[in-house]
Amino acid sequence: xxxxxxxxxxxxVITINNPPVNALSHGVRNGLLEAITKAQADDSQAVxxxxxxxxxxxxxxxxxxxxPIEAPSLPQVNAAIEASEKPVIAAIHGTALGGGFELTxxxxxxxxxASATVGLPEVTLGLIPGAGGTQxxxxxxxxxxxxxxxxxxxxxxxxxxxxxxxxxxxxxxxxEEAALAYARELVxxxxxxxxxxxxxxxxxxxxxxxxxxxxxxxxxxxxxxESPQIIVDxxxxxxxxxxxxxxxxxxxxxxxxxxxxxxAALRHIFFAERxxxxxxxxxxxxxxxxxxxxxxxxxxxxxxxxxMSFANAxxxxxxxxxxxxxxxxxxxxxxKNYGITVSKGKLSQEQAAARQALISGTTDYEALASADLVxxxxxxxxxxKRQVFGHLDQVCKAGAILASNTSYLDIDEIAAVxxxxxxxxxxxxxxxxxxMRLLEVVRADKTADDxxxxxxxxxxxxxxxxxxxxxxxxxxxxxxxxxYAREAQLCxxxxxxxxxxxxVLTYFGMAMGPxxxxxxxxxxxxxxxxxxxxxxxKGDPRSYVIADxxxxxxxxxxxxxxxxxxxxxxxxxxxxxxxxxxVIEEQASKYGVKRRELSDEEIIDRHLMALIxxxxxxxxxxxxxxxxxxxxxxxxxxGFPSYRGGPMFYASRRGLKAVYECVENxxxxxxxxxxxxxxxxxxxxxxxxxxxxxxxxxx
Ligand code: NAI
Numbered sequence: 001x002x003x004x005x006x007x008x009x010x011x012x013v014i015t016i017n018n019p020p021v022n023a024l025s026h027g028v029r030n031g032l033l034e035a036i037t038k039a040q041a042d043d044s045q046a047v048x049x050x051x052x053x054x055x056x057x058x059x060x061x062x063x064x065x066x067x068p069i070e071a072p073s074l075p076q077v078n079a080a081i082e083a084s085e086k087p088v089i090a091a092i093h094g095t096a097l098g099g100g101f102e103l104t105x106x107x108x109x110x111x112x113x114a115s116a117t118v119g120l121p122e123v124t125l126g127l128i129p130g131a132g133g134t135q136x137x138x139x140x141x142x143x144x145x146x147x148x149x150x151x152x153x154x155x156x157x158x159x160x161x162x163x164x165x166x167x168x169x170x171x172x173x174x175x176e177e178a179a180l181a182y183a184r185e186l187v188x189x190x191x192x193x194x195x196x197x198x199x200x201x202x203x204x205x206x207x208x209x210x211x212x213x214x215x216x217x218x219x220x221x222x223x224x225x226e227s228p229q230i231i232v233d234x235x236x237x238x239x240x241x242x243x244x245x246x247x248x249x250x251x252x253x254x255x256x257x258x259x260x261x262x263x264a265a266l267r268h269i270f271f272a273e274r275x276x277x278x279x280x281x282x283x284x285x286x287x288x289x290x291x292x293x294x295x296x297x298x299x300x301x302x303x304x305x306x307x308m309s310f311a312n313a314x315x316x317x318x319x320x321x322x323x324x325x326x327x328x329x330x331x332x333x334x335x336k337n338y339g340i341t342v343s344k345g346k347l348s349q350e351q352a353a354a355r356q357a358l359i360s361g362t363t364d365y366e367a368l369a370s371a372d373l374v375x376x377x378x379x380x381x382x383x384x385k386r387q388v389f390g391h392l393d394q395v396c397k398a399g400a401i402l403a404s405n406t407s408y409l410d411i412d413e414i415a416a417v418x419x420x421x422x423x424x425x426x427x428x429x430x431x432x433x434x435x436m437r438l439l440e441v442v443r444a445d446k447t448a449d450d451x452x453x454x455x456x457x458x459x460x461x462x463x464x465x466x467x468x469x470x471x472x473x474x475x476x477x478x479x480x481x482x483x484y485a486r487e488a489q490l491c492x493x494x495x496x497x498x499x500x501x502x503x504v505l506t507y508f509g510m511a512m513g514p515x516x517x518x519x520x521x522x523x524x525x526x527x528x529x530x531x532x533x534x535x536x537x538k539g540d541p542r543s544y545v546i547a548d549x550x551x552x553x554x555x556x557x558x559x560x561x562x563x564x565x566x567x568x569x570x571x572x573x574x575x576x577x578x579x580x581x582x583v584i585e586e587q588a589s590k591y592g593v594k595r596r597e598l599s600d601e602e603i604i605d606r607h608l609m610a611l612i613x614x615x616x617x618x619x620x621x622x623x624x625x626x627x628x629x630x631x632x633x634x635x636x637x638x639g640f641p642s643y644r645g646g647p648m649f650y651a652s653r654r655g656l657k658a659v660y661e662c663v664e665n666x667x668x669x670x671x672x673x674x675x676x677x678x679x680x681x682x683x684x685x686x687x688x689x690x691x692x693x694x695x696x697x698x699x
Pocket of ligand 1: 299407
């Protein structure tokens with residue numbers, strides 16, 4: 001029985017029981033409709049809707065999206081509940097999200113435990129509330145608050161919901177007893193149904209100008225995303241149209257959304273994130289090691305952020321630096337970063353202080369003896385890393401996990417300096433480490449299964465998206481990034497200006513263009529790493545001479561006020577710099593490149609194909625477990641637009657044959673080895689298979 005109905009004295013009680021999260025499947029909708037019909041027929045005075053298990057209805061059944069919806073639909077169920085002649089009260093515990101919260105909006109009163117949260121997160125899946133949310137929420141709390149809630153998609157605590165007017169009462173536990181008492185109170189007071197459909201939004205509360213301003217704000221904050229704008233359309237409709245017409249309008253928009261490309265992409269990413277921590281072939285009985293104390297070596301850019309990530313998850317951290325000055329600098333920076341979070345209102349002073357108190361400093365390796373996990377984040381140099389791991393091998397307890405945050409270096413070589421290579425793993429965080437969600441977990445040759453299982457569990461505990469990678473130069477993300485960054489350089493020397501390259505890619509949806517990213521992180525980083533390479537290792541000079549020349553001119557990026565662009569010292573606003581254009585032209589003529597006009601389409605294709613072709617190689621070599629893992633890496637670590645689903649999803653949607661032809665054309669035109677179509681791509685196209693077919697065959 002997914003939904004049951006029983007009487008408790010003068011009250012009718014409808015109970016939903018569809019574990020694990022009481023999703024609104026077809027069976028639940030059917031059961032609700034039957035139960036509310038039954039309740040109308042007896043002599044109950046009011047009806048309470050509540051849920052068994054750990055939560056109220058946490059949402060619709062996502063597996064039904066994109067398919068024809070079987071009647072009764074949620075709007076039909078909601079209409080029946082709202083029409084009830086007896087007051088209907090929703091009693092919320094856990095979370096009431098999406099369709100689950102819309103269900104409560106069709107009830108006449110809403111009460112919730114203080115620990116409960118509510119929200120309409122549809123926008124995060126490229127959807128909109130489709131069962132009355134966009135029509136009822138503005139009637140309840142006004143257009144502005146409704147727009148903020150629905151375009152933001154965030155969860156709202158019960159107390160906040162009460163203050164906004166989304167719910168009517170906070171309950172004490174246990175939820176059922178308290179909800180029934182509330183219902184009896186309403187009955188005793190002679191309170192009848194109160195239908196949101198009959199409420200009106202103050203007509204002057206949000207006018208045409210306010211809507212236009214809201215749209216333009218969303219255009220910046222949610223650049224490229226369709227759903228937030230459609231939510232605005234629906235709220236406008238709520239103000240302009242009678243309730244039933246507004247509902248019809250909303251439903252049509254919702255159905256269109258479920259079939260949209262953006263929603264398909266966002267749902268793909270939703271599942272990709274949940275799949276990624278699952279390690280194929282790992283014995284299910286593998287028990288993760290317990291991690292209670294962590295140490296981080298190196299308090300620079302990454303070490304500080306990594307330490308904060310652990311403290312944010314409530315795990316005590318010891319930070320080790322070379323000397324007291326380095327340590328002081330690292331700890332001061334951490335304090336400053338927490339200060340910024342407090343000033344943005346994201347943490348209270350007390351919360352920030354409690355987290356900071358979990359981070360202690362040392363310059364003595366002996367202090368690491370009790371750590372369950374040590375993460376090294378020192379300079380990117382094999383010699384330095386080997387030295388650090390040698391020390392760790394001497395002081396760390398047996399069973400401690402020894403991890404490196406290296407961006408490119410060979411984890412096997414690092415592991416080899418220890419007497420315990422089975423305990424060594426790569427844990428590659430992304431900058432800023434306390435913000436970015438991606439965590440590449442790099443499995444070396446001898447890494448033990450329980451170390452991998454621990455890393456995955458820990459990543460999830462920290463709110464990260466852990467993705468398994470194999471050892472190679474740059475693992476998944478940075479290995480692909482090299483190909484992408486090379487195209488940015490080549491497009492410049494062949495004829496594009498920095499602004500065109502960055503403009504086209506941000507228009508596509510990348511968080512930033514590749515050249516602006518270079519200016520932000522510092523052009524000296526790439527320069528230094530190239531200095532360590534031989535001429536042959538550096539490859540085609542056209543792919544780095546512009547960058548090298550700029551560095552040699554002292555243009556290191558934002559920190560020196562100039563890189564590919566010039567930066568205003570006060571506002572940091574960037575502008576085109578004729579000096580850079582002169583450098584590009586000079587280098588082009590030096591290397592015999594005849595500059596020409598590049599179309600936007602060519603620029604976008606070259607960058608995406610560079611990622612995709614390398615992605616296929618990475619898959620075939622087993623460096624990534626699945627195409628969706630690569631997508632999770634790019635969305636969570638490299639600013640790839642989630643509404644495009646990641647590079648491999650993009651490739652699938654464009655069609656592997658079309659991708660192959662594009663890569664092959666580039667190969668034929670340039671003769672460059674890196675453009676030779678990846679063998680896996682070729683194989684799939686020749687056998688007319690998709691990436692899903694390939695995954696399925698892989699088992
Ligand atoms: P950084 O130069 O900001 O910090 C390195 C810190 O390590 C310095 O504070 C230095 O004093 C300390 N250090 C050096 N040798 C040490 C030793 N033997 N013992 C203790 N401390 C020592 O460098 P950053 O950017 O934090 O990079 C660290 C590692 O993280 C590198 O392997 C880098 O490739 C990797 N990484 C960097 C990312 C970035 O965006 N900066 C992103 C992901 C990984």
